[in-house]
Amino acid sequence: MESSPAHHGILCDPGSAAASNRHVSTAQISIFRGTGHPFGFSLLPLPDPGPGEVLVALDLSTICGSDLHTLTGRRHGPVPTILGHEGIGHVIAVGDGREPAWLGRRVSWSLVDSCGTCRPCTEWRLPQKCERLLKYGHAPLTEQGGLLGCYASHLMLRRGTHLVAVPDTLPDAAVAPANCALATMVAVMESLPHGTGRMAVIQGAASWDCTAARCCARPDARRCSWWIANRNG
Ligand SMILES: [Zn+2]
Numbered sequence: 001m002e003s004s005p006a007h008h009g010i011l012c013d014p015g016s017a018a019a020s021n022r023h024v025s026t027a028q029i030s031i032f033r034g035t036g037h038p039f040g041f042s043l044l045p046l047p048d049p050g051p052g053e054v055l056v057a058l059d060l061s062t063i064c065g066s067d068l069h070t071l072t073g074r075r076h077g078p079v080p081t082i083l084g085h086e087g088i089g090h091v092i093a094v095g096d097g098r099e100p101a102w103l104g105r106r107v108s109w110s111l112v113d114s115c116g117t118c119r120p121c122t123e124w125r126l127p128q129k130c131e132r133l134l135k136y137g138h139a140p141l142t143e144q145g146g147l148l149g150c151y152a153s154h155l156m157l158r159r160g161t162h163l164v165a166v167p168d169t170l171p172d173a174a175v176a177p178a179n180c181a182l183a184t185m186v187a188v189m190e191s192l193p194h195g196t197g198r199m200a201v202i203q204g205a206a207s208w209d210c211t212a213a214r215c216c217a218r219p220d221a222r223r224c225s226w227w228i229a230n231r232n233g
């Protein structure tokens with residue numbers, strides 16, 4: 001099944017991916033087998049979406065710090081796997097139970113798939129702590145055909161994954177990390193007590209930190225001091 005990397009590798013080309021992926025029968029995937037092992041490239045037959053599922057042709061995927069942690073062995077997960085959870089793409093197929101109006105839409109999605117029925121999902125309102133949680137980019141390749149990471153041409157979103165339509169005016173590179181960096185920082189900001197005259201100290205200068213600075217620059221944030229503690233962060 002292994003093949004040469006005839007097409008894009010980890011990062012999809014935003015100029016060609018969507019157009020070239022609409023009518024193909026196979027998905028191109030990059031395979032992570034563990035720290036120190038080279039990435040593999042392969043083809044998988046494109047599955048039909050099951051109930052509630054959504055098949056997305058990826059336009060662009062970005063590299064998150066957690067992907068790098070997995071790559072370097074600081075974070076452990078199942079292998080083989082398709083890494084990558086930040087992306088943007090177009091819906092090319094939907095399963096029963098999903099609104100057909102999603103077909104063709106440019107979308108982003110929630111970072112994790114959750115069941116919507118367990119205690120964390122309902123009482124705690126913390127779907128990211130779902131008892132049946134699935135994290136895109138951290139799922140075994142064998143599971144459900146395995147199109148569950150963004151370093152591929154296609155991604156199969158599960159029935160508990162939330163979709164968000166993205167307007168054409170927003171560039172791919174700005175939207176792709178929104179489901180991770182932006183979503184995380186919005187959750188952090190919303191957890192802070194309201195008030196004026198507060199100061200925010202942001203340690204680091206990575207994507208999350210830049211996003212935090214943007215959140216602090218909102219009109220209702222009085223002052224933000226950005227402490228760059230790690231210029232290489
Ligand atoms: Zn991320």
Ligand SMILES: [Zn+2]
Nearest residue numbers: 115118121130
């Ligand atoms: Zn749940």
